[in-house]
Amino acid sequence: MFTVFPVLPGTGFLYGGETCTKEFKNSYMKKGFLIACLTAISVLPVSCNKGTDSRLATGDIEKLDAYVEELQQKLPLPCLGVVVMKGKDIYLRATGHRIFSEGQKAVFSERTPFFAGDLSGLLVVTAIARLADEGKLDMDAPVVDYLPYFALADTDIRGIKIKHLINQTGGIPGHSVMWDLPDLSDSALESTTRSIHLQQPEFVPPGSRVKRSPYNFDILADLIAKVTGMAFEDYMKTGVLEPLRMKDSFFPKDETFKASVAWPHAIKNWLTYTTDTVGAYPLNRQHSGSMGWHTSLRDLSGWLFMIMHKGKTAEGARFLTRSTGEKLLAWQRTGEMTAMGYGWEVIPAKTRTMYYKEHSTGNFTAGITMIPSDELAVAVVSNITGDFNTESVRNGIIRWLDREQETPGEVKPLLAAALGQRLEVTGQMDSVFRLYERLKRKKTGAYDYSVLSLEQLGTNLLYRLGEPEKALSFFRYCEQVFPGSDAIKLDLAEASIMNSDSRNAAAYLDQIDTIKPGTPEAGMRVRLLRTALKNRDSAVTKRE
Known part of the structure; x- marks a missing residue:
C-alpha cells in the first residue's frame, strides 16, 4: 500500500533562522506541483510490449497517456519522460522540449539523452557486478587491494571492502559535488580518491552504519578504471552500455555532447512560474561515477528491465549471472522501515520490498521506484527542479497499476x-x-x-x-x-x-x-x- 498525493501543493518552509544555511533551508522546502501552460508538446507513440493482463496491455493505457500529457501541459516542465514496467510490458512516454526558451525550442523524445545525476551510482554498481562476474574483481575484497593510494588519515582501511562502497557503509566522508571548476583530465577520478586521504572515516567499523556520500561511487569509478586499464567512461561504453544496447547513453569526457541532450531549466519568476534555460551544465569528470551518466528513456527502460529480472535482458540474454543479479537486490536495514541497498534506498517488507532512487541536481529531476517481487517499476524524469515531485507521480501510477484507483492521478493548477x-x-x-x-x-x-x-x-x-x-x-x-x-x-x-x-x-x-x-x-x-x-x-x- 502506498500513500499517494495526486495533487501535492506546496507547503511551508522549515527554517532555522539567520544562522541556518541556504542548503539546510532548501533541504526542508516541502515539495509541490508547479503549474504553467506550455505552448507546445510532442508525444511519441507508446512503446508497449503486449503479453500480460496488466493495465499496460489493455485499453486503460489511454488513461496513462492522458495523465502524462496533462502533467506536462499543466506544470512548467520543459520536458517530461515516463517509463512504466509491469512484467514484460514496457511503456515509454516522452513529451515537451529538451530546450524551451524564447530563442530556441527542440523536441524531447524517448531517444533524447538527459542528465541522470544521482542515478549514476546504479550504473557504476552494475559495472562492478559485471567485472565480478568476469572474475576481474571481488566485491568482498578491500578497496586498497585495487587502489593502493586509497587512504583515510591514519585509519586502517583494509576493512573497507568494495561492497561497503556499493551500499555506502564504509564511512566515506560526504562532500558536495562541484562543476563550477570542472576537471576533464584522465586523472580526475584518481584525484577524487586522493582528495580525502587526510580525513577520518565517518565511523568504524565498516558495515556498521550508513553514510551517504557521492564519493563512494566516484571511488568505485576510479577502481573500475584501474581494474580494466581503461578510462572509466570508455569501459562503461564497451563493458556496460554497448552489451545492454544502450545506444543513447554515455558518460562524457568533454563538452562535445551538449548539442544533442536535454538542457537544464529553472523557474525564473516565482510569481508567474515562467521558465528558461540555465547556462551552467553539470559536468566534471571528478564525479563521473556519482554524476556522469546520461541516458534516454529507451535506454533507462532496458537497464531497468535487466536489474528487475536479475541480470536477464528484455531480449532474453544474460548480462549478469542470476546469483549476481540477485546480489544487486540485497539490502542492509538502517531503521525499522528503511534499508540501504546496492545503490538503492529500500523500504523492506515481507512480501513487497520497494527500491527507489531519486535525484534533483543541476536543474534536473528524476526518480525510480522498483518492486521486483511484482516485476513493477516506474521512472519519471524532467529537465527542471523547482518543486516538481516525481514521488507522488510514481506512487499514483503504481496505485493505478494495482487497480487501487481508476486513474493514475489528478492534476490541478497550482x-x-x-x-x-x-x-x-x-x-x-x-x-x-x-x-x-x-x-x-x-x-x-x-x-x-x-x-x-x-x-x-x-x-x-x-x-x-x-x-x-x-x-x-x-x-x-x-x-x-x-x-x-x-x-x-x-x-x-x-x-x-x-x-x-x-x-x-x-x-x-x-x-x-x-x-x-x-x-x-x-x-x-x-x-x-x-x-x-x-x-x-x-x-x-x-x-x-
Whole structure:
C-alpha cells in the first residue's frame, strides 16, 4: 500500500533562522506541483510490449497517456519522460522540449539523452557486478587491494571492502559535488580518491552504519578504471552500455555532447512560474561515477528491465549471472522501515520490498521506484527542479497499476501561480485576496483551495522573492481563511522573525505549543523556529 498525493501543493518552509544555511533551508522546502501552460508538446507513440493482463496491455493505457500529457501541459516542465514496467510490458512516454526558451525550442523524445545525476551510482554498481562476474574483481575484497593510494588519515582501511562502497557503509566522508571548476583530465577520478586521504572515516567499523556520500561511487569509478586499464567512461561504453544496447547513453569526457541532450531549466519568476534555460551544465569528470551518466528513456527502460529480472535482458540474454543479479537486490536495514541497498534506498517488507532512487541536481529531476517481487517499476524524469515531485507521480501510477484507483492521478493548477500572476500585474495584496475568494466561489473544482495550497505563495514571497512584509500580510490573510491551522501559525512565526518582530513570533509559537502538533515534522519546525528566535534575540541584545 502506498500513500499517494495526486495533487501535492506546496507547503511551508522549515527554517532555522539567520544562522541556518541556504542548503539546510532548501533541504526542508516541502515539495509541490508547479503549474504553467506550455505552448507546445510532442508525444511519441507508446512503446508497449503486449503479453500480460496488466493495465499496460489493455485499453486503460489511454488513461496513462492522458495523465502524462496533462502533467506536462499543466506544470512548467520543459520536458517530461515516463517509463512504466509491469512484467514484460514496457511503456515509454516522452513529451515537451529538451530546450524551451524564447530563442530556441527542440523536441524531447524517448531517444533524447538527459542528465541522470544521482542515478549514476546504479550504473557504476552494475559495472562492478559485471567485472565480478568476469572474475576481474571481488566485491568482498578491500578497496586498497585495487587502489593502493586509497587512504583515510591514519585509519586502517583494509576493512573497507568494495561492497561497503556499493551500499555506502564504509564511512566515506560526504562532500558536495562541484562543476563550477570542472576537471576533464584522465586523472580526475584518481584525484577524487586522493582528495580525502587526510580525513577520518565517518565511523568504524565498516558495515556498521550508513553514510551517504557521492564519493563512494566516484571511488568505485576510479577502481573500475584501474581494474580494466581503461578510462572509466570508455569501459562503461564497451563493458556496460554497448552489451545492454544502450545506444543513447554515455558518460562524457568533454563538452562535445551538449548539442544533442536535454538542457537544464529553472523557474525564473516565482510569481508567474515562467521558465528558461540555465547556462551552467553539470559536468566534471571528478564525479563521473556519482554524476556522469546520461541516458534516454529507451535506454533507462532496458537497464531497468535487466536489474528487475536479475541480470536477464528484455531480449532474453544474460548480462549478469542470476546469483549476481540477485546480489544487486540485497539490502542492509538502517531503521525499522528503511534499508540501504546496492545503490538503492529500500523500504523492506515481507512480501513487497520497494527500491527507489531519486535525484534533483543541476536543474534536473528524476526518480525510480522498483518492486521486483511484482516485476513493477516506474521512472519519471524532467529537465527542471523547482518543486516538481516525481514521488507522488510514481506512487499514483503504481496505485493505478494495482487497480487501487481508476486513474493514475489528478492534476490541478497550482493556486500559487494564479495568485502570483495577479500580484505580478497589480502589485497589491488586496487584489490577490479578492481573486482567491472569487476563484473559490465561482471555480469550485478548478484549483486545490486547501491551506497547504494557499500558503505556497507566502512561502515564495518569504524565501524566493525576499518580500517578508508581503509574506506576513499574506499569511495573516491565510489565518483569516483557516483560523485553526497549525501550519499557518508556523508560517506567521517564520514571517514575524524575518520581519524582526520577536514578540509576535513568540506568541504564535506559544499557540503551536498549546496545540501540540501531531507530526514529528511540525514539532521539529517549532524547535527550529524557537532556536531562530533565541538566536535573533541574543544578537539584538549584544548589539545593544
